[in-house]
Amino acid sequence: MNYVVESYENYKEEDRLTTNKSRQVEFITTVRAFNEVFPASGKLLDCGAGTGIYSFYYGDMGYEVTALDITPRHINIINQELKNKGYHMDALVNDATDLSLFDDETFDVVLCMGPLYHLTDRVLREKCLAECIRVLKKGGLLAVSYISRFYMFPHIASSDKKYLNMSFGKKLIDTGVINHEDPDCFWTDSYYYSPDEIENDFNKFNIKIVDHLAADGISPLLRDKVNSMNDEEYKIWCDYHYAVCREKSILGASNHGLIIGRK
Numbered sequence: 001m002n003y004v005v006e007s008y009e010n011y012k013e014e015d016r017l018t019t020n021k022s023r024q025v026e027f028i029t030t031v032r033a034f035n036e037v038f039p040a041s042g043k044l045l046d047c048g049a050g051t052g053i054y055s056f057y058y059g060d061m062g063y064e065v066t067a068l069d070i071t072p073r074h075i076n077i078i079n080q081e082l083k084n085k086g087y088h089m090d091a092l093v094n095d096a097t098d099l100s101l102f103d104d105e106t107f108d109v110v111l112c113m114g115p116l117y118h119l120t121d122r123v124l125r126e127k128c129l130a131e132c133i134r135v136l137k138k139g140g141l142l143a144v145s146y147i148s149r150f151y152m153f154p155h156i157a158s159s160d161k162k163y164l165n166m167s168f169g170k171k172l173i174d175t176g177v178i179n180h181e182d183p184d185c186f187w188t189d190s191y192y193y194s195p196d197e198i199e200n201d202f203n204k205f206n207i208k209i210v211d212h213l214a215a216d217g218i219s220p221l222l223r224d225k226v227n228s229m230n231d232e233e234y235k236i237w238c239d240y241h242y243a244v245c246r247e248k249s250i251l252g253a254s255n256h257g258l259i260i261g262r263k
């Protein structure tokens with residue numbers, strides 16, 4: 001049984017980035033950073049597309065998008081939504097560690113925003129990155145999201161004291177791995193990167209880093225306060241976050257990190 005797929009089949013991913021202000025910081029920051037460097041159009045592969053929040057954003061802009069995800073429910077939702085769109089998008093169930101469906105150097109942009117959250121095995125993380133890079137055109141952009149290793153303990157342990165134990169904290173610090181059978185598993189099989197580790201991976205694959213930022217900072221931790229902001233206050237909050245999101249200290253403490261590189 002794939003515990004990652006099982007977990008997402010029983011979760012409403014479609015609500016994750018949209019239903020309140022603290023969650024929307026991640027999407028607002030991400031597209032703001034993307035739009036600084038992405039081409040005006042082109043072929044985009046969204047690996048781990050979820051229910052298509054970025055696929056549809058770029059599809060609506062005129063990109064030729066291919067969305068893939070390992071969770072069948074998510075691809076079904078994308079295909080339903082596509083019926084309301086006046087354009088074509090390929091949406092398929094596929095594992096991001098094997099992109100053999102696609103030829104080398106097919107895409108102008110590859111997004112990998114989700115698969116690395118769940119690849120607990122280093123060999124598979126490298127396979128996923130290698131596949132994303134293989135299908136990317138020379139000069140194309142790779143955008144990778146990760147969950148920060150040093151954010152998770154404060155978030156989980158402050159929400160539920162049963163996780164406030166040093167063996168859980170130490171496991172995160174030392175390995176970044178949580179397996180579904182761990183007594184402290186609060187989610188599913190998952191992997192937590194440090195900013196340095198993902199930069200080392202980009203360097204190892206000769207991908208030139210063009211941006212590296214905190215996608216949401218500590219907004220999810222401060223969700224009650226962020227959600228109570230009016231629109232004017234929220235705009236200031238998002239603008240402030242965007243102004244500091246490339247600070248190393250903010251990046252390491254952020255829930256999600258986002259790194260963009262050129263092949």
Ligand SMILES: C[S@@+](CC[C@H](N)C(=O)[O-])C[C@H]1O[C@@H](n2cnc3c(N)ncnc32)[C@H](O)[C@@H]1O
Nearest residue numbers: 008048049050069070071095096113114115118
């Ligand atoms: C938290 S969601 C992120 C969705 C979207 N990319 C975003 O940033 O909002 C993570 C997604 O990655 C997918 N995923 C996890 N492992 C994967 C894999 N090995 N191959 C493809 N998709 C995977 C999950 O099914 C889920 O839809």
